[in-house]
Amino acid sequence: MLRNSVSHERRATARSTIRNLRWYIGALLFLSTVVNYIDRQTLSVLAPQLKAQFGWSNADFAWIVIAFRVAYGGGQMFAGRLLDRIGTRAGLSVTVACYSAVAALTSLASGLRSFAVFRFLLGAAESANWPGATKAVAAWFPQRETGWAVALFDSGSSIGGAIAPALVLAIVGFAGSWRPAFVITGLLGFLWLMLFRAVYHSPEDHPRLSEAERSLIVEGRAAGAVPTHDSPTMAAPFSYRTLVSLPQTWGIVIGKALTDPVWFFITDWFAIYLVTRGFALADSLLAFWVPFLAADLGNFFGGGWSSALIARGWSVGSARKLVIVSSAAGMLFLVPAAYAVSLGWLTTCLAIATFAYAALSTMILNLPADIYPTSSVASVSGLSGTGAGIGTVVATYLTGIVADRYSFRPVLIAASAVPLVATAAILILVRNTSATRRGLVHPI
Numbered sequence: 380m381l382r383n384s385v386s387h388e389r390r391a392t393a394r395s396t397i398r399n400l401r402w403y404i405g406a407l408l409f410l411s412t413v414v415n416y417i418d419r420q421t422l423s424v425l426a427p428q429l430k431a432q433f434g435w436s437n438a439d440f441a442w443i444v445i446a447f448r449v450a451y452g453g454g455q456m457f458a459g460r461l462l463d464r465i466g467t468r469a470g471l472s473v474t475v476a477c478y479s480a481v482a483a484l485t486s487l488a489s490g491l492r493s494f495a496v497f498r499f500l501l502g503a504a505e506s507a508n509w510p511g512a513t514k515a516v517a518a519w520f521p522q523r524e525t526g527w528a529v530a531l532f533d534s535g536s537s538i539g540g541a542i543a544p545a546l547v548l549a550i551v552g553f554a555g556s557w558r559p560a561f562v563i564t565g566l567l568g569f570l571w572l573m574l575f576r577a578v579y580h581s582p583e584d585h586p587r588l589s590e591a592e593r594s595l596i597v598e599g600r601a602a603g604a605v606p607t608h609d610s611p612t613m614a615a616p617f618s619y620r621t622l623v624s625l626p627q628t629w630g631i632v633i634g635k636a637l638t639d640p641v642w643f644f645i646t647d648w649f650a651i652y653l654v655t656r657g658f659a660l661a662d663s664l665l666a667f668w669v670p671f672l673a674a675d676l677g678n679f680f681g682g683g684w685s686s687a688l689i690a691r692g693w694s695v696g697s698a699r700k701l702v703i704v705s706s707a708a709g710m711l712f713l714v715p716a717a718y719a720v721s722l723g724w725l726t727t728c729l730a731i732a733t734f735a736y737a738a739l740s741t742m743i744l745n746l747p748a749d750i751y752p753t754s755s756v757a758s759v760s761g762l763s764g765t766g767a768g769i770g771t772v773v774a775t776y777l778t779g780i781v782a783d784r785y786s787f788r789p790v791l792i793a794a795s796a797v798p799l800v801a802t803a804a805i806l807i808l809v810r811n812t813s814a815t816r817r818g819l820v821h822p823i
Contacts, residue, residue: 396589401519401596405531407578408512411475412535413542414567415508416646418482419447419501420543421564422494423647425557427654429494437651439491441779444647445772446495447502452768454506459761462511463616463754467518468579471511472572478504479568486561509744509764514757517748519582521599523689529744530682537674537737540646544667616755619762627750627820628759630808632766634703634743637801639767640774641710641794642736645670645729648778652787658722666726673730674737681706681738685745695749696823699742700806706742707802709735713795717788732795739798746809750820 397403422429422443430440462470478501485497512532520528543564550560582588582596622628649667658666681702688698709731716728747759778790815822 395587396592397587398589398592400585400588400592401524401528401582404515404519404579405528407575408515408528408532409535409538410571411471411508411575412512412532413539414475414571415478415505416536416539417543417546417564417567418478419505420540420646421482421547421560422485422498423650424544424547425551425560426650428551428557430651433490435491436779437782438779440651441775443491443494443498444775447498448643448768448772448775450499450502451506452502452765452771454503455510455761455764455768457761458507459510459514459757459759459764460616462507462514462757462761466581467511467515467757468576468581470507471579472576474504474507474511475568475572475575479565479572481565482568483562483565485565486558506761506764510757510760513744513747513760514753515579517753517756519596521596522695522749523599523686525745525748526682526686526689526741527679528682529748530678530741533737533741533744534675534678536642536646537671537678537733541668541671541675544650616758617751619758621819622755622759622762625814625820626808626810626812627746627814627823628762630805631743631746631750631759631763633804633808634746634801635763636766636770637797637804638736638739638743640771641713641798642674642733642740643771644774644778644790644794645733647775648782648787655782655787656725666722669726670729670733674733677706677734677737678741680734681741682745684738685742694823696809696811699745699749699823700809703739703742703802703805706735706739707798710739710798711795713791717791736798739802743805746823750809750823752820 426440429435458470458474481497481500481504485494485501488494488497513529516525516528516532546564547560550563551557554560580586582593585593649670653666685698685702688701689695693701712728712731712735716725716732719725719728743763744760747756747763751759774794778787781787781789809823811822814820
């Protein structure tokens with residue numbers, strides 16, 4: 380009788396667990412990023428129409444983009460701290476609900492100022508996505524798999540960017556107005572939120588996680604890693620004073636600050652850029668999609684390549700840095716893109732550059748989880764996001780001015796060179812130091 384009872388209990392336990400649950404969590408983070416990017420790309424797709432309707436110049440549109448970037452960049456520092464204190468599940472639940480509501484309410488905008496206000500609020504709420512996803516990856520994946528996991532969730536940005544043009548233009552064509560596009564895309568976040576609340580818990584206490592996978596995750600984290608904040612035994616995060624005293628932090632921040640503006644040029648300005656080059660957006664959807672899809676492949680290439688090198692015995696730092704150097708060289712294809720005449724050659728050059736950017740970005744996104752205890756990963760990710768926000772605000776302001784007075788060509792040429800400076804900063808600053816020897820951070 381006792382034997383039958385034990386056997387029945389084991390079968391029930393086996394049925395209640397989900398095999399490879401960590402990858403379902405990774406897919407959930409991917410969907411969050413897809414929704415996040417569809418919401419933010421809605422305005423970019425509608426930009427040519429809105430510019431014509433409201434009489435905006437490129438400089439005017441730049442101020443709307445800057446409103447988003449100021450809140451998004453500044454918000455990541457606070458969002459990262461919030462996530463490290465209250466946990467991924469609670470933090471993402473609140474912020475996704477907020478940005479979904481703001482996205483839908485943007486349908487009420489009636490001019491430059493109101494669009495700027497709504498975009499500011501959207502940026503503040505969306506700022507939690509990358510710190511939250513990075514923190515979740517650090518909690519849910521052994522270190523040898525974090526490259527793939529980051530590539531998975533970060534690829535949502537390119538997939539969302541590729542989906543947005545077709546989805547938004549279809550809504551506008553069906554409804555006959557741009558306003559429903561904001562409402563419908565905003566509702567996607569609430570659908571994701573219901574799924575997230577049903578599925579996500581920390582690995583330490585997830586009821587559907589097998590003991591074998593739990594051990595794989597916990598034992599495979601970086602040496603010295605601590606439980607997640609969703610677990611009651613979580614250690615306190617480092618103070619910002621401690622974080623900014625470490626050269627590794629500055630290498631990550633500078634790296635993000637000098638590379639993210641290149642990607643955000645594509646996401647914020649690409650529709651306008653195509654129109655200024657004489658290509659009708661409705662006839663150029665393939666050209667609009669290709670750089671985003673190339674970025675998606677770049678995410679997995681960078682994550683997969685570095686993970687393969689680590690599996691072959693390379694140190695984490697050497698594997699990540701090789702991908703970073705190679706990718707920075709690939710971003711030089713922005714130079715021929717600036718001089719391309721045909722749509723096909725322009726698209727090809729931008730695709731190579733965005734492929735390289737995505738591989739590089741995946742490596743930088745991995746570094747906080749590679750180096751810092753889990754309890755401080757979101758804080759470092761948030762700091763790097765704030766650095767990226769500052770860099771993007773400056774780049775956006777200059778882009779509007781340069782595009783109005785000259786053209787987009789100088790912007791693309793400058794964008795090809797800046798990642799080389801970012802790479803140099805990472806190579807110099809992200810290294811093992813006395814803090815590594817003291818056990819304060821993980822070896823790289």
